[in-house]
Amino acid sequence: MSNTPTLVGQQSDSLREAFGIAIAKVADNDPQIIVLDADVAGGTGAHNFRSSHPDRFVQCGIAEQNMVSVAAGMAHSGFKPFVTTFAVFMLRGLEQIRLSVAYSNKNVKLIASHPGLDVGPDGASAQCLEDIACMRSLPGMVVLSPCDALEVEAATKALANYDGPAYMRTGRSPCPSVYVSEPEFVIGKGKVLNSGDDITLISCGVTTHRALYAAKALEEIGISTRVIHMPSIKPIDKELIWQASVETKAIISCEDHNIYGGLGSAVAEVLSERPNAPLTRLGVNDVIGCSGEPDELAAKYGIDADGIFKSAKSVYEELLSHNDK
Known part of the structure; x- marks a missing residue:
């Protein structure tokens, strides 16, 4: 089967780069997709979108709360905003995520790189070990955590076609491939x-x-x-x-x-x-x-x-x- 999981070959790709490449591809055929960045595009993979779609890349600076609010406003206007930053920084905007996105049921996708211990030597202050708990507790919020670069691409496509608030973890470090080809991704399925x-x-x-x-x-x-x-x-x-x-x-x-x-x-x-x-x-x-x-x-x-x-x-x-x- 084409989607049979494997670890043979040990190909390694970071999930953050996989997301950046995937969202740039998806946006080629969807002019409503906007990517918002908090001055960390080089670390989240969003630099790929910045290069391919500079007119739809919004640099918000180190102002995560404002970035989430801007994204909610864009969603209200019919766009499909993807908010990108490190997981620990995403939580800075938790109040805005709760009120402007979840409470208002806005079509905003929150994409967090650098989650968990995968942050590594950056240490405890950067290791976000609470994000799934925070996001899972918000009514209506979809929470995803794909396992390799191929599944990140499939999940990104699924999110682009999903109408509603969602949070997805990517990752900082290179990660072995689990799949030999892009798997089918269905929200709600293991x-x-x-x-x-x-x-x-x-x-x-x-x-x-x-x-x-x-x-x-x-x-x-x-x-x-x-x-x-x-x-x-x-x-x-x-x-x-x-x-x-x-x-x-x-x-x-x-x-x-x-x-x-x-x-x-x-x-x-x-x-x-x-x-x-x-x-x-x-x-x-x-x-x-x-x-x-x-x-x-x-x-x-x-x-x-x-x-x-x-x-x-x-x-x-x-x-x-x-x-x-």
Whole structure:
């Protein structure tokens, strides 16, 4: 199948550049698309749009609150504004996002690069580990976190055709390709990337390729592992989660985000409606991040492939011990 996930070849592209290239392409056929920048176009990938569509690129300067308000006004006038900045800076405009975008149900797309520990050596002040929680709590706000450059392109196209407020994470660092070709992207749907019957790993964003590595290692020691990539955190694919809770013995969520309010919380909310399998949430455990390379930080907080492997192995062994009693 053309959209079969793979890690073969280890091609690496940053999700931020993938977004910038994708939105420039989409805008070729959609004159209503506008991109707004807060003086960080070189870091968000928006420089690609600035080069190809300078007449539709709006430089707002370091004034994120104003940028969001300007975007809401543009949406009210019939345009399709894409607001771009780093995730931690996007939260500066949270009040305006809440009132001018979510409350008013405006067709504004918020695209945040540099989320989570992926920011790396910029340290705790720049590592936005709360954005999914903030955006997920806003009524009507779609929240997305694609896993590689190809899926970012597909998600960008989907957002351009979606009428309503939405937030999408991209990423700072190069990220291995999960797909061999551009996948179909449907808001509200997840994807099973690896089949398994013992445990399920549910991941999003840059953590998905790590979950796939962990699944391979788990299978080598006899633990059949299902990997569900959940790029749409809100709305979330309830049926896929419920199915996994019935067909596997445990579920582990994996995310580059605080365990409170993010993907793990969204999965827990779904499972609370139909409890079948225990859930373990892996993520940044309610602490402030620190400076370091992204892979080093992922290892420190237990969300690298080895950390996911160890946690999954521990959960599975605990299940076996309970069954033996």
